[in-house]
Amino acid sequence: MATTQIFQETLFASSLMISVLKFDELGLEIARIAYPAALALTADPIASLVDTAFIGQIGPVELAAVGVSIALFNQVSRIAIFPLVSITTSFVAEEDAYSSQQNSVQDNKECTEEAGINNTKEEAQELIPENNKDSISDESKTSSSIFNVSQSPIRKRIIPSASSALIIGSILGLLQAVFLISAAKPLLSFMGVKHDSPMLRPAQRYLSLRSLGAPAVLLSLATQGVFRGFKDTTTPLYATVIGDATNIILDPIFIFVFRLGVTGAAIAHVMSQYLMCGILLWKLMDQVDIFNLSTKHLQLCRFMKNGLLLLMRVIAVTFCVTLSASLAAREGSTSMAAFQVCLQVWLATSLLADGFAVAGQAILASAFANKDYKRAAATASRVLQLGLVLGFLLAAILGAALHFGARVFTKDDKVLHLISIGLPFVAGTQPINALAFVFDGVNFGASDFGYAAASLVVVAIVSILCLLFLSSTLGFIGLWFGLTIYMSLRAAVGFWRIGTGTGPWSFLRS
Template sequence: MITRVLVSFWNNMGDNPLWGLFRNPREVFKKDELGLEMAQIALPAALALTADPIASLIDTAFIGHIGPVELAAVGVAIAVINQVSKIAIFPLVSVTTSFVAEEDAMRSLKGETEEIKLLEKGFSADSELIPKTETSDGENKKRHISSASSAMAIGAILGLIQSIFVIFAAKPILEYMGIKSNSPMLKPALRYLTLRSLLFKTTKTAMVGDAANIVLDPIFIFLFGMGVSGAAIAHVISQYLIALMLMWRLSEQVSLLPPTVKDLQLGRFFKNGLLLLFRVIAATSCITLAASLAAKLGSTSMAAFQVCLQVWLATSLLADGLAVAGQAILANAFARKDYERATATAVRVLQWSLVLGLVLSLVVAVILKFSSEFFTKDITVLRLLHLGIPFVAVTQPINSLAFVFDGINFGASDFAYSAYSMVLIAASSIFFLFFLSSSHGFVGIWIALSIFMSLRALAGFLRIGTRTGPWGFLRS
């Protein structure tokens, strides 16, 4: 009887992507078509997604040598910037990735259908009537991708609104975050937040910007004696530099101006973007609340929290590159109704995320333990910092899986589930943050954040594991 149950369980789990985590482990890094396509998307996406957190980490490292008060102040300001920018831009980026992949799939299917019809009518494969993707001189034509045009237009507007909002509401926002009018953290936090808000996040940045930031930070902070303001100015300059480079490269391949206003598809963007807006508000509220609670514990706790948080975010977002790759390939597969490829993609990207998380766990534990003084020389800050390192390291595999599950859900256009589940997770996590921070202080905040990420990963497991929503095809 037991054997029969086990065999039935094995057979039922066969096509489940979660089962793929433990199946054929030797094929995780197989250099097949799927693996190469994932790598080609994941690597540049990871570099782009981690650019801003790494730039903030660079600022943190240099500012830490000014003093713990400045380090804590910048930590609060960065938490605010992350909250506002993610609310303004993340929903747009997420839906754009899926829409572009779907549009590309539909365009490809349309071209294949037209070519088949022409071949059936007797035209040869090299007939001029059959659509071509290249000009006579071999150069690629610019593609008209409505989703990309829409994203650029909406992103520019949202970026401008974001900057204006932060500039005029900086002081009350910081007071809400726990920095009172008589706090020594207020002035440096206000300067950094105001100057950083001048960066319109209309596009993702890459590692070239971080290199520029490394060069400019010491020049503006120490050589020009501008302190916290210099760090913010260096950050803005470096990010604008790479944004312009990316815009130039994109304009070579894609026509950024839509043929008509109808091609902007604004209604479709706002419908799905609204769901993800609720989701990102819920998710970022937990991180922002954690920073606020750390600030209320004092500048020492906030300084240590800032270092741990920036390392936590920068390393974890490497997995977001995998999430983008999985999302793009899955959106294309679902548009084509190629469920076999969708399953294979989910399996591979989850395997990669688990391996990446384990590697990051080891790297963070070793490097952060021996390089803590790179961020600050303050003994009390270092003592708290060492309490946070185990949480930053141990949660890496959990974070990787959570981010990748998000990408998988977005690729399947499962935006509603992603939004509603995140609201429930955030509500639970906020309770844990208040309860554990009051009883265990700095450590309690990190326990609550670990619970938050674990619940996010669990939500992804449940959706695919129960074969519901867009994954219902796994039952057949």
């Protein structure tokens, strides 16, 4: 009996795997959006890993200093731009779906009118004498050719949310740059880098220089949100690869050839960000009339209302990661250096699952706009299953790779020892992280911004208490226990929303 049950469960798991990896219409659309998005999302953390690897060759103090600066810059950037990007993707997808519906209706109307005109021409043709038909036919061809030429210019899309996102992104980028440069020292002090720490000078120098690229970073991310709403993740991928490849090429030149150290790493990163921003804006202006700035259509109030909800959520989310980095820094440069390596690998690999989150959000936003609830349910189920499969795959790869690859980042034996302690957590939490990221995309696709904010505030409060208690009692390993609890709670609240069929998912109960 037990053998039969095991056999049936094995067959069920096999059929589920086949269903998850099935390349039907939905599977192909998810793949077309998710894979380029995943590569683009992981490109910047990989570039940061390259910075980490190069700077790690200078020394553990510089490695720890850059680690604190990168953590601080990334968290402030997420607070500034993540709500905007998430809202932009949903709003643009909705507006694009409505626009497609209107264009479809307009095209059908034009086809009907054209058919009526053609019928009238045919009736008139029957009344024309045979000897005049040839000359009239030539004239009609000429006029038709001229008519087609006059209609050849392609109309750009008018998407108010795209213009709104770029305006807000530009303002936020400038504000972030001013804030980080003027408050670099107190912010680093909050992160545990005190005035007598050897990490202070290189950390402050790196943070101040890298902050000059904040306007380009935020504008680039806002533009990527627009492209995601169009279900185009290939264009952002190309721009990101070009920008990060430039960063990787310039890093060793500025760090070692020009002997600029951490200053060179920051300069290389800023140059790559402005290059990426220029490429994205150039490609976007080919498709969208971004200068359609009528305040009536920009929907800035709608952006601000939902943006404030997600701002609460992002502050809660980023505070947990920032707090963990701060607690690691307070234990010294060795602990911070090891934590930086583990955290960068943890985030870079986990963000692969965010590709499925982006795909789910874009498809779900269109499905909800069209009231296609059957497609919404199928999309949510498929991206969550794919995220879980990816999580287990990443856990297996990281478990083997990081054990042997840690020396790429540092040669310090004490740092390597702490990395080996964090390795089981970095690898083992990948399935949980994947589900947490994908659930975010699913809830954003349903425009469930209120629940996303409220649930994560509760999760953050519980997680912060766990981090403070576990780090004080268990030290470095306690930080990773705390982060594991944090990601598990994020996945749990996402599952609860859909599992109970509440909010926008109430249709699942009918």
